[in-house]
Amino acid sequence: MAGKAKEKLSRKVYEGELLRLQTELVKLQEWVRAEGARLVVVFEGRDAAGKGGTIKRVAEHLNPRVARIAALPKPTERERTQWYFQRYVQHLPAAGEIVLFDRSWYNRAGVEHVMGFCTKEEYQLFLRQCPIFERMLMEDGILLRKYWFSVSDTEQEDRFRRRLEDPLRRWKLSPMDLESLTRWEAYSRAKDEMMVHTDITDSPWYVVESDDKKRARLNMIAHLLDSVPYREVPPPVLKLPERPESTGYVRTPRELQTYVPDHAAGL
Numbered sequence: 001m002a003g004k005a006k007e008k009l010s011r012k013v014y015e016g017e018l019l020r021l022q023t024e025l026v027k028l029q030e031w032v033r034a035e036g037a038r039l040v041v042v043f044e045g046r047d048a049a050g051k052g053g054t055i056k057r058v059a060e061h062l063n064p065r066v067a068r069i070a071a072l073p074k075p076t077e078r079e080r081t082q083w084y085f086q087r088y089v090q091h092l093p094a095a096g097e098i099v100l101f102d103r104s105w106y107n108r109a110g111v112e113h114v115m116g117f118c119t120k121e122e123y124q125l126f127l128r129q130c131p132i133f134e135r136m137l138m139e140d141g142i143l144l145r146k147y148w149f150s151v152s153d154t155e156q157e158d159r160f161r162r163r164l165e166d167p168l169r170r171w172k173l174s175p176m177d178l179e180s181l182t183r184w185e186a187y188s189r190a191k192d193e194m195m196v197h198t199d200i201t202d203s204p205w206y207v208v209e210s211d212d213k214k215r216a217r218l219n220m221i222a223h224l225l226d227s228v229p230y231r232e233v234p235p236p237v238l239k240l241p242e243r244p245e246s247t248g249y250v251r252t253p254r255e256l257q258t259y260v261p262d263h264a265a266g267l
Contacts, residue, residue: 014214021221022061029062029098031230036095038142041224042104045149046187047177048159050210054149054217055100058224062098071102084108084126085133092142105130109194111176114186127197134203144203145227147220148191149210153184 032039041058043051059067070091079087085105093099108126112118118126137144151159160178163169180187199205206223210216 008212009214009218014218017218018057018221021218021225022057024225025058025221026061027232028225028228028230029066030233030235032098033066033096034233038093038095039098039228040093040101040137040142040144041098042101042106042144042146043149044103044106044110044147045208045210046151046156047180048156048163048172049149049151050208050213050216051102051149052172053213054208054220055102057217058100058221066096067098067100069100069102070104084122085129092137105133106194106198109198110187110190114183114190115176115179127193130198131200131203134198134200138202143228145224146203146205147208147224148195148205149208149216149220151210153181155211157181 028039031037043055045051055069059069070088072087072091075087088101088105091099091101105126108118108123109130113123134144160173160181163173195205206220208216208220
C-alpha cells in the first residue's frame with residue numbers, strides 16, 4: 001500500500017478528478033450562498049509547500065463575489081498597534097461567503113516568531129489567545145477549516161531552485177523565503193509548538209502531504225468537501241428570451257474607433 005500511495009498520478013486521472021472536485025466546490029458555493037453559511041479555510045505551511053497552487057484550483061471556478069482570497073501584506077504601523085487578530089477579523093466572511101486565507105493569523109506562530117518580528121511576550125499571548133479566538137468564531141457559526149501543507153526539505157529546495165530559473169515564477173521568491181532554508185529546524189520547532197497549542201478538538205489541523213503537488217491538491221479539496229455537510233441546491237430555471245426585432249440601430253463606423261493591433265495575425 002505504501003508503494004501505491006507514492007505512484008505519480010497520470011495527467012488524465014488528475015485533471016479528470018480535479019474537474020469533478022471543482023464541480024462539487026461550485027455546489028458547495030451555492031449551498032453556502034443559499035444557506036447564508038460562513039466558511040473560512042486557512043492555508044498554512046512552509047514556503048513553496050504548494051498553498052498558492054491549491055488555492056488557485058479551489059477558487060478557479062468559484063464566483064469571486066462569494067469566494068474570495070485573503071492574502072494580507074505585512075501590517076502597517078497603525079495595525080501593529082492594534083489587537084493582533086483585529087486586522088484579520090475585518091476579512092472574515094459575512095453570510096453566504098467563503099474566505100480562503102493564504103496565510104493567516106498563524107504568521108505570528110511562524111515567520112514572526114522565527115524571524116524575531118514579535119516579542120516573546122506577544123508570541124506567548126498569541127498561543128494563549130488563538131484557541132479562544134477560533135472557538136469564538138465557531139460559536140458564532142463560522143465553519144473553520146485549517147490545512148497545513150507539509151513539504152520535505154529536499155523538495156522545498158528543488159522548488160526554490162526551479163523558481164529561480166523560471167522568469168514567470170521568479171517573483172514568488174524573496175530573501176525571506178531563501179532564509180527559510182537556513183532556518184529549517186527553527187521553523188520545524190515553531191510548527192510543532194504551534195500544533196501543541198492550536199491543534200484542538202474544536203479546531204483541528206489537517207496535514208496535507210505536499211511533496212506531490214497534484215496529489216496534495218486533490219486530497220485537500222476532497223477533504224474539505226467531505227468535512228462540510230453541504231447539499232446540492234437546485235439552480236434557478238433560466239430561459240433565453242427571444243431577441244426583439246431591430247428598431248433601426250446602426251453601429252458606429254469602425255474607422256471612428258481605435259482597435260488593438262492584431263498581434264495574433266503575425267504568429
